[in-house]
Amino acid sequence: MPERGAWKECKNVLCVRLDNLGDVLMTSPAIRAIRETNQDCKITLLASRAGAAIAPYISEIDEVLTFDPPWAKNKSKQSGEAVMNIVEKLKQHAFDGAVIFTVYSQNPLPAAMLCYMAGILRVAGYCRENPYHLITDWLPDAEPLYRIQHEVDRQLQLVDSLGFFTHNQHLILRTEEAAAFQVQQKLQAKGVDTGRPWLILHPGVSEVKRQYPPQYFAEVAQRLTQEQGYQVMLTGVHAERELAERIRQQAGNKAFNLCGELSLEELINLISQSPVLISNNTGPVHIAAATNTPVVVLYALTNPQHTPWKVRHKVLPFDVPAEVQSRNTIISFANERAFKQAAGRPGPEQVLDAVNTLLRPPETEELGEVAVGEEQTLIRL
Structure with a gap:
């Protein structure tokens, strides 16, 4: 030991x-x-x-x-x-x-x-x-x-176990103040009205098996812009620009494709300003936790232990098709124990319900409506 x-x-x-x-x-x-x-x-x-x-x-x-x-x-x-x-x-x-x-x-x-x-x-x-x-x-x-x-x-x-301890178990990121100014400049150059409500949708992910259907993301973006009056910032790396563009075209002129246009520091700052982030289970979800930004995560049942940490969030799980599931025997064993029932796939209506729940002030939430922190994983042993 x-x-x-x-x-x-x-x-x-x-x-x-x-x-x-x-x-x-x-x-x-x-x-x-x-x-x-x-x-x-x-x-x-x-x-x-x-x-x-x-x-x-x-x-x-x-x-x-x-x-x-x-x-x-x-x-x-x-x-x-x-x-x-x-x-x-x-x-x-x-x-x-x-x-x-x-x-x-x-x-x-x-x-x-x-x-x-x-x-x-x-x-x-x-x-x-x-x-x-x-x-x-x-x-x-x-x-x-x-x-x-x-x-x-x-x-x-x-x-x-080595004798190291901290009372502060939150995720924390530091950025320079200049990043906020740079973000505002880029948003305004894209035609974003920064005086009106906006939020972020991050549609890409590094692994196909963790990808929520883009057509569902497109419907979510369309309804947020057309029914609720939100501007939607589509974020991601340059390789995801085409995916985001398809979503933007369906969502209309209140959606903005920022893929490949932000530095990581600028993305951190953008997420910190957003009232909510909608995303697959990928890096920006944890950036949201580090900036205390509420997050709706479309969570492919690949690993149960990576849910948002110590931040208001809604986890919407969905099943991974058998043909793209991991061949790692330890992951297979863990998932058989943790995911004993099929999750199905949440539709756009469920995503919108989760977004609207998080947009409400915390004091209006019913007990158990929103998870905050380490107490929620996707473990169903």
Whole structure:
């Protein structure tokens, strides 16, 4: 088991999180726990390029090293030389401790081997099997065989086992004031009347299996503009511009396609100004949690532990077609336990009902109408 006291002596800590932007953001309370418990230590994040993008807006991170590992899903074609290069970088930093953050379906041992080769003598992480010398402070992974918990809770529990603690478990992002001015300029240049109500619809997602039907999103956008008078900001990366354009055309002239036109900092600021975000289960959902923006999430039943954290939200689950479900046996096992009944697919009317619920002041909500925070996951054991 981990040695709690020894970690407080570490002055140069590496945090390893090699998946996506939302995963890094959900790990930030755990990183904050390290910072608040050991205020004198330097914290470096080792992240994929996708995950590293959010790091400049997380105040607890001092430095970022970027690496797209060959054992994780990404668009890079890494060579053995690239692996040896990152090992050399880790050696040069002379870390005295490394904490490996993973979801329960990921194997920590490749990352642990990087740390071992770099000479990092103290390494902590979850692992299902005995890692022996690769992970010196091993926390046996009970997920999902015996329980499933929210991703933020999972990482807080890991650092708690090392003696790190924080009272502030919220997701938090910092941006410069100039970003708000830049957002206003871009909205006005697009023809948005910033003095009238608007909200955000984020229709894209990185995996097809997590995509809510675009035609349903289009109907939601159309009814928001035509029946409720909202302007709808369609956000996403440049590759999602065509998808957003189809939705914009159906929604009419009160919908605006911003895909590929905002920096990440500007997107964070835009979300912080919106009264509600409508989105697939993807990175902006966790940005909304970090900016305290209410969120309606169209939640494909892929992972039960990634619901919005400590923010007003409505989760509308839908089933993943069998032909695109994960081949990862741990994910299959977890989903068979967590999702015992088919969810079907929520229609536009249900999405609009959820939006309108969140648009109402919190004091008008009935008990249990809106979930806030870590108490709701999609676990139905």
